[in-house]
Amino acid sequence: MIGLADRIHCVRKTLRLMPMEAELLSNKAIAANMKEAEYLRLLISQKPNDYPEIRRLLKDLINEVNHIGNNINQIVRNNNSALYTKADKERLIAYMKKLNVAVNEAVIMIGNQ
DSSP states (O other): OOHHHHHHSSSOOOOOHHHHHHHHHHHHHHTTOOOOHHHHHHHHHHHHHGGGGHHHHHHHHHHHHHHHHHHHHHHHHHHTTOOHHHHHHHHHHHEEHHHHHHHHHHHHHHHOO
C-alpha cells in the first residue's frame, strides 16, 4: 500500500553531503523539530511563515501591539475626558518607542531567515 506521503512526494533525489554538512543538516532539522526531508523542503520553499520561530515571533509581536494599542486607547480616552496628564503623554511616548523596538526586532529576525 502506498502511503499519503509517497503520493505527495513521489520524486526521489539523491544528495551527497560532507560529514560536517550532514551533521549540520541533522542538527538544524532536530532544532526545528522536523525530519531532514521536511527541513530541506522548507528551505526550498523559502516561505517565512513556514518557519516556527518566525510564526512565534509574529504572534508575540501581534500580542505586544495589541497590549500597547489597549494602553494607547486608555490614554486617548483620558485625553477626551480632559483627564490627560503629562505622565500620560510620557507613557504614550514610551509605548510607541517599545512598539518601534519590537517591530524593528521582528524585521531584523525575519530578514536573517
